[in-house]
Amino acid sequence: xxxxxxxxxxxxxxxxxxxxxxxxxxxxxxxxxxxxxxxxxxxxxxxxxxxxxxxxxxxxxxxxxxxxxxxxxxxxxxxxxxxxxxxxxxxxxxxxxxxxxxxxxxxxxxxxxxxxxxxxxxxxxxxxxxxxxxxxxxxxxxxxxxxxxxxxxxxxxxxxxxxxxxxxxxxxxxxxxxxxxxxxxxxxxxxxxxxxxxxxxxxxxxxxxxxxxxxxxxxxxxxxxxxxxxxxxxxxxxxxxxxxxxxxxxxxxxxxxxxxxxxxxxxxxxxxxxxxxxxxxxxxxxxxxxxxxxxxxxxxxxxxxxxxxxxxxxxxxxxxxxxxxxxxxxxxxxxxxxxxxxxxxxxxxxxxxxxxxxxxxxxxxxxxxxxxxxxxxxxxxxxxxxxxxxxxxxxxxxxxxxxxxxxxxxxxxxxxxxxxxxxxxxxxxxxxxxxxxxxxxxxxxxxxxxxxxxxxxxxxxxxxxxxxxxxxxxxxxxxxxxxxxxxxxxxxxxxxxxxxxxxxxxxxxxxxxxxxxxxxxxxxxxxxxxxxxxxxxxxxxxxxxxxxxxxxxxxxxxxxxxxxxxxxxxxxxxxxxxxxxxxxxxxxxxxxxxxxxxxxxxxxxxxxxxxxxxxxxxxxxxxxxxxxxxxxxxxxxxxxxxxxxxxxxxxxxxxxxxxxxxxxxxxxxxxxxxxxxxxxxxxxxxxxxxxxxxxxxxxxxxxxxxxxxxxxxxxxxxxxxxxxxxxxxxxxxxxxxxxxxxxxxxxxxxxxxxxxxxxxxxxxxxxxxxxxxxxxxxxxxxxxxxxxxxxxxxxxxxxxxxxxxxxxxxxxxxxxxxxxxxxxxxxxxxxxxxxxxxxxxxxxxxxxxxxxxxxxxxxxxxxxxxxxxxxx
Numbered sequence: 001x002x003x004x005x006x007x008x009x010x011x012x013x014x015x016x017x018x019x020x021x022x023x024x025x026x027x028x029x030x031x032x033x034x035x036x037x038x039x040x041x042x043x044x045x046x047x048x049x050x051x052x053x054x055x056x057x058x059x060x061x062x063x064x065x066x067x068x069x070x071x072x073x074x075x076x077x078x079x080x081x082x083x084x085x086x087x088x089x090x091x092x093x094x095x096x097x098x099x100x101x102x103x104x105x106x107x108x109x110x111x112x113x114x115x116x117x118x119x120x121x122x123x124x125x126x127x128x129x130x131x132x133x134x135x136x137x138x139x140x141x142x143x144x145x146x147x148x149x150x151x152x153x154x155x156x157x158x159x160x161x162x163x164x165x166x167x168x169x170x171x172x173x174x175x176x177x178x179x180x181x182x183x184x185x186x187x188x189x190x191x192x193x194x195x196x197x198x199x200x201x202x203x204x205x206x207x208x209x210x211x212x213x214x215x216x217x218x219x220x221x222x223x224x225x226x227x228x229x230x231x232x233x234x235x236x237x238x239x240x241x242x243x244x245x246x247x248x249x250x251x252x253x254x255x256x257x258x259x260x261x262x263x264x265x266x267x268x269x270x271x272x273x274x275x276x277x278x279x280x281x282x283x284x285x286x287x288x289x290x291x292x293x294x295x296x297x298x299x300x301x302x303x304x305x306x307x308x309x310x311x312x313x314x315x316x317x318x319x320x321x322x323x324x325x326x327x328x329x330x331x332x333x334x335x336x337x338x339x340x341x342x343x344x345x346x347x348x349x350x351x352x353x354x355x356x357x358x359x360x361x362x363x364x365x366x367x368x369x370x371x372x373x374x375x376x377x378x379x380x381x382x383x384x385x386x387x388x389x390x391x392x393x394x395x396x397x398x399x400x401x402x403x404x405x406x407x408x409x410x411x412x413x414x415x416x417x418x419x420x421x422x423x424x425x426x427x428x429x430x431x432x433x434x435x436x437x438x439x440x441x442x443x444x445x446x447x448x449x450x451x452x453x454x455x456x457x458x459x460x461x462x463x464x465x466x467x468x469x470x471x472x473x474x475x476x477x478x479x480x481x482x483x484x485x486x487x488x489x490x491x492x493x494x495x496x497x498x499x500x501x502x503x504x505x506x507x508x509x510x511x512x513x514x515x516x517x518x519x520x521x522x523x524x525x526x527x528x529x530x531x532x533x534x535x536x537x538x539x540x541x542x543x544x545x546x547x548x549x550x551x552x553x554x555x556x557x558x559x560x561x562x563x564x565x566x567x568x569x570x571x572x573x574x575x576x577x578x579x580x581x582x583x584x585x586x587x588x589x590x591x592x593x594x595x596x597x598x599x600x601x602x603x604x605x606x607x608x609x610x611x612x613x614x615x616x617x618x619x620x621x622x623x624x625x626x627x628x629x630x631x632x633x634x635x636x637x638x639x640x641x642x643x644x645x646x647x648x649x650x651x652x653x654x655x656x657x658x659x660x661x662x663x664x665x666x667x668x669x670x671x672x673x674x675x676x677x678x679x680x681x682x683x684x685x686x687x688x689x690x691x692x693x694x695x696x697x698x699x700x701x702x703x704x705x706x707x708x709x710x711x712x713x714x715x716x717x718x719x720x721x722x723x724x725x726x727x728x729x730x731x732x733x734x735x736x737x738x739x740x741x742x743x744x745x746x747x748x749x750x751x752x753x754x755x756x757x758x759x760x761x762x763x764x765x766x767x768x769x770x771x772x773x774x775x776x777x778x779x780x781x782x783x784x785x786x787x788x789x790x791x792x793x794x795x796x797x798x799x800x801x802x803x804x805x806x807x808x809x810x811x812x813x814x815x816x817x818x819x820x821x822x823x824x825x826x827x828x829x830x831x832x833x834x835x836x837x838x839x840x841x842x843x844x845x846x847x848x849x850x851x852x853x854x855x856x857x858x859x860x861x862x863x864x865x866x867x868x869x870x871x872x
Contacts, residue, residue, distance in 0.1 A: 001165065003164055003165070004169050005074075005151075005166055006100045006150075006169050006352065007170050008171060010101050011076045012090055012102065013078050013079070015080065016110070016133030016134045017113060018114065021080075025076055033073070034078050035064055036079070037054075037061055037080075040061045043057070044057055062090075069096075069099050070097055080133055082133050082136040084140060084147065087147060098353035101148055101149045102150065102151045105137065105141065105154040106155050107155065108156075108158070110127075110130055114130045141154065174331060175330045178333065181425060182424040183236075183243065183421050183430075184242075184422045184423075185198065185242055185243065185420075186420045187276065187393040190258050190438070191414055191419060191435075191438065192254035192255075192261065193254065202430060204234040228314060231263075233264040236270065242265060243424075245341050245391070245394075246273070246276025246277075247277070247410075248279065251438060251439040273326055274327060276342075277341065277342070278295070278297070283320060283324060328340065328361070331349055333424075333425075335350070338386075338388045338391070341393060343360075343380060343392040343408075344356075344392070346386035346388070349388060363378070381406040390407075391406070391409060394408070396443075396445055398412070400431075404849050405849065409422050412434075414438045415440070417433075417434055419432045419434070451562065452565060452569050452571075462502060463851065466851040466854065466855065467855065471855065471859065473855055475835050475839040477838060478787065483863070487865045494861055495861065499579075504570065504579065505579070506710075506857070507709060507841050507844075508583060508857050509621055510860065513826045513827040514793060514796065515530045522798065522810065524798075524815060525795050530542075530775035531749055531755050533793065534777060534789075537782070537789045539778075540749055541747065542746075542778060543722060543777075544747055545743070545773060545775075546770065547771045547772045548740075550627050550702070550704065551623065551625075553578050553580060553703070555622050556578075557576040557601050558576050558616060559601070561575055567617050574594060575597055576597045578624070583861065596703075599698065599738050600735075600739070602734070613712075614712070614713075615711035615713070618711050619710045619841070620707065622705040622706065650674060653678075654675055657671040680802070687802050698738065702740045704742050705742075707724055713845060717780040717781055725742065729741040761773075766799065771797060772797045773795050775793050777789070791834050805818060823872065825868050826869070833864075836856040
């Protein structure tokens with residue numbers, strides 16, 4: 001006996017105690033699919049038969065069932081369920097989650113159930129219990145379908161139960177195995193001329209592939225069937241398929257031609273189609289329902305009426321059959337794509353219920369009527385947070401526009417607009433203008449004159465639930481990155497109190513790990529360790545870049561203020577911004593920032609950057625010098641006090657010891673020791689002073705870009721570091737007073753002399769006050785055996801490390817202690833932040849909603865609050 005069960009169902013087992021429900025569940029369902037009331041009693045009371053724990057047990061059972069159904073998982077309820085009041089909350093849950101409610105009744109004789117219970121030591125209760133269960137079950141049998149069960153299966157004997165075979169049936173809307181590519185076409189409304197032109201522009205051809213020829217041969221065998229659908233069949237030579245979003249009928253001049261064309265493509269397997277509200281109304285009319293003939297239905301009925309008498313009736317039956325076969329919506333490409341006429345909320349996708357079909361056909365309205373007499377649509381897309389792309393129509397718009405990974409492509413062809421298709425996965429829009437106005441719209445199609453998109457206007461308000469709490473972020477470079485709740489709160493505090501306009505925050509720079517600790521005498525860090533690390537990763541060529549002692553800065557420049565408004569959605573905020581690695585505006589002086597950004601913009605223009613990169617904006621990763629421009633507080637509160645106190649105290653100590661030595665006291669060891677400490681204090685002050693100078697105007701600033709991170713349509717991680725250096729050098733040449741090209745060397749790791757040259761360059765640079773170098777693989781991203789390797793490691797000079805670790809870090813005993821430092825957490829942090837930074841840029845360039853970009857940006861800031869030694 002085969003029982004067909006839809007893949008998303010709430011299965012309620014109904015039977016008296018001892019009828020074998022648990023055994024049946026174990027035989028036919030996975031253990032995690034079955035929720036047993038007995039097991040839940042054990043969870044809450046340590047005893048499965050503790051009837052006093054029943055209330056708590058069912059609360060647990062319903063809670064778990066709620067979570068499973070919300071996640072789209074088939075769920076089996078293993079309890080007696082013989083009373084209607086026990087089944088009622090389960091049916092409500094099935095309706096809430098748009099799942100099929102299935103009743104499987106085990107109606108065995110009362111005596112058999114009682115005998116079974118007698119054999120179980122934990123079921124020693126009287127026969128009256130089973131009798132009551134059986135009586136209540138049989139009183140319920142006739143009314144189970146009326147209660148709301150979609151399917152009811154009654155098993156009346158042990159033989160029937162033993163013969164059961166469960167067949168899981170995919171829902172009709174489940175086309176996850178169809179991966180495309182697709183061409184999704186909006187509301188047609190009988191504009192067949194434009195449809196044929198659009199199909200040809202998309203690359204479809206009239207003709208007959210093998211499947212089309214077979215269908216034609218089958219239909220030719222019955223002349224009436226072929227003659228009813230005598231329209232061309234289109235196919236794509238590359239195997240693409242069309243997806244029609246409904247509203248094929250009404251209003252236009254070639255309504256039946258449109259239906260025939262679409263139906264033939266569906267039958268030939270070259271297209272899919274979902275119904276629109278106009279098809280639904282037509283179907284009701286064809287079934288004899290009393291519907292109001294308006295909104296273009298009269299044109300459809302007139303075309304049907306104009307058919308020859310011998311064709312009209314059979315065609316009407318075939319048309320009714322085709323319209324009735326259309327599924328409310330489809331989920332395709334492993335759940336990445338959802339198509340429906342009027343859209344589909346996340347919680348309804350892939351579900352089957354009357355409410356789902358209603359939403360797919362009509363969307364959701366507020367209950368209000370606008371000045372044109374039309375229902376006011378509820379903006380479900382504005383609240384959409386699903387991963388799947390939703391493509392829909394129904395509501396005519398002048399231009400198709402993305403909003404939260406959804407897009408309405410009904411561009412009102414029948415109203416004189418255009419017929420639009422979305423190519424998937426390319427996300428490319430293709431449109432054909434209407435030949436004329438076929439029908440005057442009740443509500444005019446008004447072109448949007450605003451420079452900002454709907455998405456940008458929606459992004460004016462950010463929602464706290466999008467960034468707080470524990471989060472697991474999926475990225476392209478690493479599968480999952482976890483953000484702890486306490487770290488997310490810290491990031492929110494920084495962002496909400498100190499950050500600039502969030503619309504600019506498309507990227508935050510990652511931290512960087514130092515090289516492995518060096519064992520060379522007097523050195524804590526040395527380039528040899530960097531070269532060795534990358535050699536072990538099978539890298540043959542690295543780039544050594546000068547490390548500037550400045551402050552990390554992200555600089556975003558737009559060609560003009562109009563470009564800034566168009567791409568970033570900012571209004572009256574100039575042509576760009578310069579912000580710190582924690583998202584704070586770098587300049588307190590707005591006039592200085594304006595002049596700074598204008599200078600960078602001019603250099604970009606003069607270098608031909610805008611035309612070469614075909615962009616109106618650029619995001620640069622930079623160092624802004626001097627360090628003191630942003631670190632005044634750090635200088636005043638940390639470095640300068642240490643320097644002054646050390647020099648005063650140690651010089652006084654040396655003076656006293658020298659005086660004692662002059663009097664003949666043998667303190668040469670102590671004197672030498674304190675002289676050495678005084679020298680180290682002087683070296684400490686000299687070290688940080690090299691990175692500080694007074695800034696009164698823009699002439700005191702130096703900007704050293706080192707990455708062209710992103711431009712319109714591109715994140716430039718596919719170019720190697722030499723390309724970045726060369727492109728930036730071209731820009732810097734146009735304003736050398738402000739812009740500083742970073743010095744670099746390419747090192748061949750297979751050549752010891754090349755490595756020696758790199759080490760010599762580092763030693764020479766750091767001896768004259770340079771901070772050090774950054775060593776990177778030539779390629780921006782390199783995958784090793786265990787995934788992506790460190791994109792860069794820093795190797796700092798001896799004197800710069802004195803600023804970081806203190807004046808006396810270089811003594812042998814301190815160096816020995818510092819060599820015990822652990823780098824694993826720092827490297828993990830650097831890798832995760834780098835991955836999130838790249839992901840944020842890729843999402844922004846792909847025009848995803850700002851909340852999706854900020855998921856990564858907030859993640860970087862949250863990771864910064866992890867407990868890692870800040871000196872690394």
